[in-house]
Amino acid sequence: MKLAVIYDSKTGNTRQAAEWIAEGMNEVDGIEAQAFSISSVDEEFVKQSKGVVVGSPSYAAAMTPDLHGWLLNSGGKLGLAGKLGGAFATEQFTHGGGDMVIQFILTIEMVNGMLCYSGGGSCGNPCIHLGPVGVNNNQEKHNGMELYKDNFKVYGKRFADKASELF
Numbered sequence: 001m002k003l004a005v006i007y008d009s010k011t012g013n014t015r016q017a018a019e020w021i022a023e024g025m026n027e028v029d030g031i032e033a034q035a036f037s038i039s040s041v042d043e044e045f046v047k048q049s050k051g052v053v054v055g056s057p058s059y060a061a062a063m064t065p066d067l068h069g070w071l072l073n074s075g076g077k078l079g080l081a082g083k084l085g086g087a088f089a090t091e092q093f094t095h096g097g098g099d100m101v102i103q104f105i106l107t108i109e110m111v112n113g114m115l116c117y118s119g120g121g122s123c124g125n126p127c128i129h130l131g132p133v134g135v136n137n138n139q140e141k142h143n144g145m146e147l148y149k150d151n152f153k154v155y156g157k158r159f160a161d162k163a164s165e166l167f
Ligand SMILES: Cc1cc2nc3c(=O)[nH]c(=O)nc-3n(C[C@H](O)[C@H](O)[C@H](O)COP(=O)(O)O)c2cc1C
Pocket: 008, 009, 010, 011, 012, 013, 014, 015, 056, 057, 058, 059, 060, 061, 062, 090, 091, 092, 093, 094, 095, 096, 097, 136, 138
């Protein structure tokens, strides 16, 4: 079963998160997951995918304008209705709006008729509430994204397990 992870990323943090999610998905038997930037989406792959996870950096506590435009234009074209949907975000600061980004992406996914899943509290620790958020903390001496690698991978695995169960 195919699963797609689609992201916008200007400086690489959200791309990295997307790749970790796809890595976690690919740990599940029978899953073929791929991550795509919105600038190079393999539309055939996405149409065949049973689940699509979408991610964005937080820009003023919102998704990027480019991702917003992409989501508004792509729902019908890619046949998102009925697919499993998920969302993730990266941000510079703790409380930098990642959860709000996720909430808005999930809202658009639901408007498109997707079935949204985060795992939430049902999978125990780490308890990923709406979706995983990576804080790069890039004003400090190191990029903090590595601290969130496991969360993104675990999320990907849980999402793929649920997709396998449903489809
Ligand atoms: C225009 C702009 C607005 C941003 N607004 C926020 C913000 O509100 N909160 C935050 O934590 N980080 C903010 N950031 C930082 C990015 O969300 C963060 O560095 C993110 O991980 C970048 O993702 P990318 O490397 O995939 O492009 C902003 C960055 C830009 C360029």
